[in-house]
Amino acid sequence: MNRQFTQNSSQPERQQLRRELLAARKQLSAAEREQAAGAIEERVLALAELQQPCSIGSYYSVRAELPTHALNQELQHHGHQLALPVLHPIVHHHLLMLHIDEHSEWRHNDYGIPEPKLQCQRVVPLQQLNLLLVPLVGFDAQGNRMGMGGGFYDRTLAGWRAGLYPNLQPVGLAYDCQFVERLPSEAWDVPLPRVITPTKVWDFRG
Numbered sequence: 659m660n661r662q663f664t665q666n667s668s669q670p671e672r673q674q675l676r677r678e679l680l681a682a683r684k685q686l687s688a689a690e691r692e693q694a695a696g697a698i699e700e701r702v703l704a705l706a707e708l709q710q711p712c713s714i715g716s717y718y719s720v721r722a723e724l725p726t727h728a729l730n731q732e733l734q735h736h737g738h739q740l741a742l743p744v745l746h747p748i749v750h751h752h753l754l755m756l757h758i759d760e761h762s763e764w765r766h767n768d769y770g771i772p773e774p775k776l777q778c779q780r781v782v783p784l785q786q787l788n789l790l791l792v793p794l795v796g797f798d799a800q801g802n803r804m805g806m807g808g809g810f811y812d813r814t815l816a817g818w819r820a821g822l823y824p825n826l827q828p829v830g831l832a833y834d835c836q837f838v839e840r841l842p843s844e845a846w847d848v849p850l851p852r853v854i855t856p857t858k859v860w861d862f863r864g
């Protein structure tokens with residue numbers, strides 16, 4: 659896919675592009691997904707930041723998303739602390755990151771995504787995370803990202819852009835088919851500094 663979009667495009671146009679990108683992702687076979695997940699796992703584990711024990715925010719992949727289950731397990735086996743997103747019960751459209759381990763209890767959130775049950779002592783402040791693996795629906799040649807449309811990661815990344823989490827490195831994970839030359843960009847969109855696909859580590863930091 660190689661299309662040009664104007665800045666501040668309309669919401670219907672954004673929605674249409676989101677649908678197209680979701681459809682492209684859905685067409686991948688089980689074997690292609692597995693292969694992509696394996697290639698990405700290797701690239702993530704090779705990141706310079708992960709050569710010492712880290713605190714990592716990941717996500718629990720669902721449906722046609724880039725699978726993260728094996729990667730999440732591998733990260734734990736390598737001695738990293740793992741946290742997963744929980745929808746904030748009070749502050750609408752915000753995320754909390756919760757430390758998970760073999761004692762974690764699980765529930766399904768409003769989107770049908772498994773998340774650890776909220777226990778305040780397990781909340782990992784974003785200031786304490788070193789790496790945040792970010793799910794996405796599409797990304798472009800500038801690192802702009804499009805997600806599921808809830809603005810959850812936009813809000814999380816807004817704090818990062820403002821310098822609130824100096825030790826945090828966001829990294830998007832994506833299939834190659836999620837790349838578009840240019841995404842419509844909105845004021846609240848925070849470009850990702852890096853995106854990892856099965857074939858490439860995109861580094862937008864200049």
Ligand SMILES: Nc1nc2c(c(=O)[nH]1)N(C=O)[C@@H](CNc1ccc(C(=O)N[C@@H](CCC(=O)O)C(=O)O)cc1)CN2
Binds near residue numbers: 719
């Ligand atoms: N695995 C995973 N966990 C995640 C996210 C994600 O993208 N992936 N999120 C990232 O923000 C947050 C949850 N945000 C979400 C926002 C919307 C929908 C969703 O399914 N919305 C529509 C369908 C959209 C469509 O098909 O066009 C729905 O409710 O049916 C899912 C998750 C936190 N956890």
Ligand SMILES: Nc1ncnc2c1ncn2[C@@H]1O[C@H](COP(=O)(O)OP(=O)(O)OP(=O)(O)O)[C@@H](O)[C@H]1O
Binds near residue numbers: 804846847
């Ligand atoms: N930092 C922010 N503060 C307030 N509202 C925001 C912020 N970021 C995004 N939003 C709101 O969230 C809504 C969803 O934004 P958008 O469609 O870009 O989500 P997305 O990036 O696809 O989703 P997600 O970040 O959950 O993956 C927008 O209507 C926008 O107004």
